[in-house]
Amino acid sequence: MKRFICLGIESTAHTFGVGVAGSDGSILSNAMRVYKPEKGGIHPREASQHHARHALEVVREALEKARLEPSDIDVIAFSIGPGMGPCLRTGATVARAIAATLGKPLVGVNHSIAHIEVGKLATGCRDPVVLYVAGGNTLITALVEGRYRILGETLDIAAGNCLDSFGIAAGIGPMPQPEIIAREGKRIHSLPYKVKGMDVSFSGLLTAAERLLEEGAAVADVALSITETVYSMLVEVLERALAYLEKSEILLVGGLARSRRLVEMIRLMCEDHQAKLHIVPDEYAGDNGAMIAWTGLLYYMAGMTISLEESHVRPRARIDEVDVRWSP
Amino acid sequence: MLKQRSPKRYRRREIDEQIRRQRTAHEARIIRRLHGIGIPVPIVFFIDLASSSLYMQRIRGVELRSYLANAKQRYIRDVAEKLGRITAQMHRDGIAHGDLTLSNIIIDEHHSPWIADFGLSAFTQDIEDYAVDIHLLERSLESTYPNLRRAFMASFMRGYSSIVGREYASKILEKVREIRMRGRYVVREGA
Numbered sequence: 169m170k171r172f173i174c175l176g177i178e179s180t181a182h183t184f185g186v187g188v189a190g191s192d193g194s195i196l197s198n199a200m201r202v203y204k205p206e207k208g209g210i211h212p213r214e215a216s217q218h219h220a221r222h223a224l225e226v227v228r229e230a231l232e233k234a235r236l237e238p239s240d241i242d243v244i245a246f247s248i249g250p251g252m253g254p255c256l257r258t259g260a261t262v263a264r265a266i267a268a269t270l271g272k273p274l275v276g277v278n279h280s281i282a283h284i285e286v287g288k289l290a291t292g293c294r295d296p297v298v299l300y301v302a303g304g305n306t307l308i309t310a311l312v313e314g315r316y317r318i319l320g321e322t323l324d325i326a327a328g329n330c331l332d333s334f335g336i337a338a339g340i341g342p343m344p345q346p347e348i349i350a351r352e353g354k355r356i357h358s359l360p361y362k363v364k365g366m367d368v369s370f371s372g373l374l375t376a377a378e379r380l381l382e383e384g385a386a387v388a389d390v391a392l393s394i395t396e397t398v399y400s401m402l403v404e405v406l407e408r409a410l411a412y413l414e415k416s417e418i419l420l421v422g423g424l425a426r427s428r429r430l431v432e433m434i435r436l437m438c439e440d441h442q443a444k445l446h447i448v449p450d451e452y453a454g455d456n457g458a459m460i461a462w463t464g465l466l467y468y469m470a471g472m473t474i475s476l477e478e479s480h481v482r483p484r485a486r487i488d489e490v491d492v493r494w495s496p
Numbered sequence: 497m498l499k500q501r502s503p504k505r506y507r508r509r510e511i512d513e514q515i516r517r518q519r520t521a522h523e524a525r526i527i528r529r530l531h532g533i534g535i536p537v538p539i540v541f542f543i544d545l546a547s548s549s550l551y552m553q554r555i556r557g558v559e560l561r562s563y564l565a566n567a568k569q570r571y572i573r574d575v576a577e578k579l580g581r582i583t584a585q586m587h588r589d590g591i592a593h594g595d596l597t598l599s600n601i602i603i604d605e606h607h608s609p610w611i612a613d614f615g616l617s618a619f620t621q622d623i624e625d626y627a628v629d630i631h632l633l634e635r636s637l638e639s640t641y642p643n644l645r646r647a648f649m650a651s652f653m654r655g656y657s658s659i660v661g662r663e664y665a666s667k668i669l670e671k672v673r674e675i676r677m678r679g680r681y682v683v684r685e686g687a
Contacts, residue, residue, distance in 0.1 A: 312639055312640070312642065313642050313643075315642075317635075317639040318635060358514065361511070364616060365596070365616070365628075365635075366632075367632070396508050397511060400506070403504075403507075412599060412636075412639075437504070437506045488638075
């Protein structure tokens with residue numbers, strides 16, 4: 169069978185990434201540039217300008233690392249959403265230009281699904297309950313009757329966003345800083361622990377932690393309290409989802425998969441339930457182009473290409489809108 | 497029946513103990529109140545806070561989740577409508593369940609629903625909390641029986657409206673829609 173090659177472009181938030189993947193499951197390259205704001209958090213317009221500035225060199229780097237010519241590419245994929253509008257549009261524009269120039273088909277990949285599919289590819293897990301935690305997303309999902317159904321999610325801000333915002337407010341910087349500083353913490357402050365079913369809510373917790381800082385509490389103690397509370401909530405809802413769906417595998421994906429403490433807690437929970445834990449490797453944990461390239465191939469081989477006219481980005485796309493035709 | 501909240505190894509002791517004790521005491525308090533206004537809930541006989549345990553009435557029946565796997569269409573409609581009425585009565589009394597999923601609802605031999613597991617419940621006047629209950633129920637259906645969702649929720653809302661009235665019911669459905677749209681990709685301004 170012919171091996172198809174896909175070039176995938178990711179530009180949801182901070183990262184402009186370009187990856188190349190083959191339909192035999194090989195990741196041939198994974199190049200990226202990450203926008204780092206001088207101070208504070210992300211500004212979508214500035215990030216998108218950063219992406220536009222670096223687009224060409226990242227595409228070139230991805231092709232060089234894969235040792236391929238543009239004509240070797242069979243399909244172009246890009247992240248269609250969810251994400252920040254201006255950032256998404258930059259990636260989509262680059263993808264459309266390449267597809268039109270080469271005369272190749274275009275695929276608009278759901279960003280959340282890409283995180284999961286690259287996790288499945290890299291770990292070999294089959295039918296997991298997925299925890300997807302990152303700067304902009306907090307989601308518990310599993311494939312049920314052809315779609316990734318949302319079992320739980322955040323009712324306000326994402327877990328990663330909560331910890332990043334805390335780190336910035338505390339003057340220590342975004343993740344992983346809060347988790348590193350937390351190791352010196354001694355005392356746990358009681359913070360709002362808000363779980364509803366398999367949903368979580370973090371904004372009240374963030375406000376309370378910021379108030380503790382204002383009142384002069386030791387930064388390390390508050391960092392310890394907020395990380396422990398956020399992770400406890402996540403693991404609790406994950407445990408509930410595992411029991412609810414009666415599955416025996418867990419897959420952890422997204423930027424927070426790099427958190428050692430979160431992984432340690434999930435591991436303990438899995439042991440207690442005889443469930444197997446799969447963790448996406450670090451290189452594919454954060455946003456990256458390889459995951460878009462691989463998932464783009466899955467879409468492509470299931471016949472899910474789009475025309476240029478229907479390739480507008482969808483900042484609020486949902487994971488459960490996509491028919492997952494490539495999975496049994 | 498003994499319901500014990502056992503320690504979770506993954507949580508730090510300080511957080512774990514506080515949560516277990518809080519939820520146990522809270523569940524007992526809410527159940528007493530609901531029992532008092534005639535909502536079908538298992539009665540609590542005895543609380544042991546030291547071990548986070550409740551001794552409570554055992555309801556003979558099956559979880560709604562397994563009930564739905566085999567029950568006939570008209571029974572399902574009937575159960576959904578009854579559940580809608582019960583949920584509305586609970587909300588009207590200022591209580592949100594906080595974990596209203598198919599595994600926390602028991603169906604007895606008369607096809608009548610009982611509500612259990614009030615550890616995450618709250619005394620609240622916020623319509624958002626009531627909407628979350630409906631949202632959780634709907635999503636729990638969607639993730640196990642996607643094809644049953646529409647019909648079940650229609651019957652549920654019929655029962656629900658019969659208690660709180662059409663106007664309030666549509667207000668709450670609006671809120672449910674809002675909740676569903678939230679949380680997808682939310683980053684706090686400037687972060």
